[in-house]
Amino acid sequence: MSARPSTRPAARPATPLDVARVRADFPILANVRPHGKPLVYLDNGASSQMPQQVIDRFVRYRQWEHANIHRGVHHLSQTATEAYEEARRKVQRYLNAAEEREIVFTSNVTDAINLVMQGYGRKFVAAGDEVVLTHLEHHANIVPWQMLCEEKGARLRVVPIDDAGELVLDEYERLLGPRTKLVAVTHVSNALGTVNPVKAMIATAHRHGVPVLVDGAQAVQHMKVDVRDLDADFYAFTGHKLFGPTGIGALYGKAPLLEKMQPYKGGGDMILSVTFEKTTYNAIPHKFEAGTPPIAAAIGLGAAIDYVGAVGLDAIAAHERALLAYATAAVSEIDGVRIYGSARDKAALISFNVGGVHPHDVGTILDHEGIAIRTGHHCAQPVMQRFGIPATARASFAFYNTFDEVDALAAAIRKVQQLFG
Amino acid sequence: MDSKQLYQEVILDHNKKPRNYGKLEDATHRSEGLNPLCGDHIWLAAKIGGDRIESIAFEGESCAICKASASMMSVAVKGRTVAEVETLVEHFRAMTTGQEDAETSGRYLGRLTVFAGVKDLPSRVKCAILPWHTLHAAVNAEAVTTTEGDADPVARAAE
Ligand SMILES: Cc1ncc(COP(=O)(O)O)c(C=O)c1O
Numbered sequence: 001m002s003a004r005p006s007t008r009p010a011a012r013p014a015t016p017l018d019v020a021r022v023r024a025d026f027p028i029l030a031n032v033r034p035h036g037k038p039l040v041y042l043d044n045g046a047s048s049q050m051p052q053q054v055i056d057r058f059v060r061y062r063q064w065e066h067a068n069i070h071r072g073v074h075h076l077s078q079t080a081t082e083a084y085e086e087a088r089r090k091v092q093r094y095l096n097a098a099e100e101r102e103i104v105f106t107s108n109v110t111d112a113i114n115l116v117m118q119g120y121g122r123k124f125v126a127a128g129d130e131v132v133l134t135h136l137e138h139h140a141n142i143v144p145w146q147m148l149c150e151e152k153g154a155r156l157r158v159v160p161i162d163d164a165g166e167l168v169l170d171e172y173e174r175l176l177g178p179r180t181k182l183v184a185v186t187h188v189s190n191a192l193g194t195v196n197p198v199k200a201m202i203a204t205a206h207r208h209g210v211p212v213l214v215d216g217a218q219a220v221q222h223m224k225v226d227v228r229d230l231d232a233d234f235y236a237f238t239g240h241k242l243f244g245p246t247g248i249g250a251l252y253g254k255a256p257l258l259e260k261m262q263p264y265k266g267g268g269d270m271i272l273s274v275t276f277e278k279t280t281y282n283a284i285p286h287k288f289e290a291g292t293p294p295i296a297a298a299i300g301l302g303a304a305i306d307y308v309g310a311v312g313l314d315a316i317a318a319h320e321r322a323l324l325a326y327a328t329a330a331v332s333e334i335d336g337v338r339i340y341g342s343a344r345d346k347a348a349l350i351s352f353n354v355g356g357v358h359p360h361d362v363g364t365i366l367d368h369e370g371i372a373i374r375t376g377h378h379c380a381q382p383v384m385q386r387f388g389i390p391a392t393a394r395a396s397f398a399f400y401n402t403f404d405e406v407d408a409l410a411a412a413i414r415k416v417q418q419l420f421g
Numbered sequence: 422m423d424s425k426q427l428y429q430e431v432i433l434d435h436n437k438k439p440r441n442y443g444k445l446e447d448a449t450h451r452s453e454g455l456n457p458l459c460g461d462h463i464w465l466a467a468k469i470g471g472d473r474i475e476s477i478a479f480e481g482e483s484c485a486i487c488k489a490s491a492s493m494m495s496v497a498v499k500g501r502t503v504a505e506v507e508t509l510v511e512h513f514r515a516m517t518t519g520q521e522d523a524e525t526s527g528r529y530l531g532r533l534t535v536f537a538g539v540k541d542l543p544s545r546v547k548c549a550i551l552p553w554h555t556l557h558a559a560v561n562a563e564a565v566t567t568t569e570g571d572a573d574p575v576a577r578a579a580e
Contacts (some may be wrong), residue, residue: 357485360548370424
C-alpha cells in the first residue's frame, strides 16, 4: 500500500469488449438512479442483470407460447415443450455435456446441490463414510452435506485454505481415502474470488474412485466451462447469476450416475406409470423434474446463454481480467483498505474492508453514491472465520462494468474514510 | 438522503468513542443481541437496583449505527426506572420503523431522534433497534434475543 493521493486515474488496460454497446442491452443500468446518482452495479456475484434480449424472450413466451409442457397434444403445449427442451440443449452445449438427458433443470444451484445430496448422498453415503468439502464453500454447499452427515452418521472433512485464499492441495490429497464418498467443491469462491483448480482436483479424486460435485454458481458467467474436459461428475449453476431469470438453475450429471440415483421429489412428470401398488420412474432427466417446472425461466436461461455466447466468453474473460487488475490497483492503493483474497487465479471480484469502518456502513455510504455492493458474510461464514472478521464489503464485476465505475468505487471508498475521519 | 444526514456528527462521535463500553462485573441483568442478517452482535449488562438502572455497559461487534445507538441508549437510560426504559424502547422502535410522527418521537426521545433517518433504509433499521431490543430482553430476563423470527421488531411493527 502506498500513500499516494490519487485522484489521478491510473492507465487503463486495453479491453477487447465494446462495453458501451453491451451496456445498451441492459436497460436497468442506464435508467435507474439510486439516490439520484447513476447506478454503478457491482453486486453481480449476488445476482446479475438481464439484457433486453432475455427479457424479450421471456415476455414472448408468456405472450405467445405458454401452455403446460410434456403432456399436451395441442399446438401450444408442443410449442412450449419444444422451447423448454431447446433451452435444455442450450445448457448442454454451454457446458459441453455429451447428452441433453444429462441436464436436469432445478430451481437454483442450491436446489441442484440438494438434489445430489438427496439422490446420491442419501443412497450411497453410510455411517462412517466421509464427504470432502473446502473451506471456501458457500453455505449452499455446506449445509446439505451437514444434514446428510447428521442423518447417516457420516463425517465432513474440510480442505483448508491459505492466507491468499487458495486451497491447500496437499491437505486435499491427504483427506481422500477409502471412506470418501463424494467431493463437493466450488469452482470459484463467491467470497474471495479464488478460482479452484477443479480439473486437477477431479483427477485426484477419481484416482481414489470418488465422484466430484462442482458448484459453478460463480464460474459459468466468467469463463468457458467444459464438463467433459473437467471430467466433472456433477456440475451445478444458477440462472440469475448468468444474466438469466431467478427460479431456474441446472445440474449436469454423468448419465450413469444420474441413472443410479434415487429421485428427489415425487409427483407428476417424473413417472412412467403409477398404480397404488407400484410406480415406475421416468427416464433421466425427467425422473428429477417432478411437477410443472418454471418453463418461462428455463427459456429465459436459454436466451441468456445465447446472449453470453454472442458477446463471447473469451472477450468477457479478457475484459474482466483487465477490470480486476485495474480495480485491485485502484482499491489497494487507498491507505487503510485491506483486500481479502489474492489467489493467483481469481475471478473479477474484490472483498475488502475499510479500516475502522464496519462493512455495513461502507455499503450504506456507497449506496448513497449510487454504488451497489454486497456487505456481510456472503453466506460463507467459514471464510470469514478463517480471516477472523465478521464480514467484508464485496464488489463483484460483470462484463458490462467499466473502468469509470471502478474509479467511482475508489472515490466513494475515500468518501467513507473522510466521513469517518 | 445524503449519507451525512444519516451519519451525523453525534453518531460518528458515539461510534468512535462509545460511552459505557465494556463489562459490568456486578450486573444483575444480561442479554446478548444478535442480528443474524448483518452480523451485528452485542452483549449488554445492567445493574438494576430497586426499580432503577443504576449502571449499564455493552460491548460487541457491530456497525456504526448499532454501536452509536447502544452508546446513546446507555446514556439515556442510566438512572431511569425500568418502566420509563420500556417506554423509551417502544418509542425508539416506533420512530425507526416509521410508526410515529417526528413530534411525538422528539418529545420522548430527544437527541435520540438522530436515528430517525434509518426508517428510510429498511436494511439498517434493525442495526439501530438491536441495542434497544436487547435491553428490553435484559430487563425481562431473556438471555438471548435476535431481530429475526418471533422477536422481529420490524415485522411486529408492521402487524
Ligand atoms: C458459490 C455459490 N454457491 C451457491 C450459491 C447459491 O445460489 P442460489 O441462491 O441461486 O441457489 C451462490 C450464490 O449466492 C454462490 O455464490
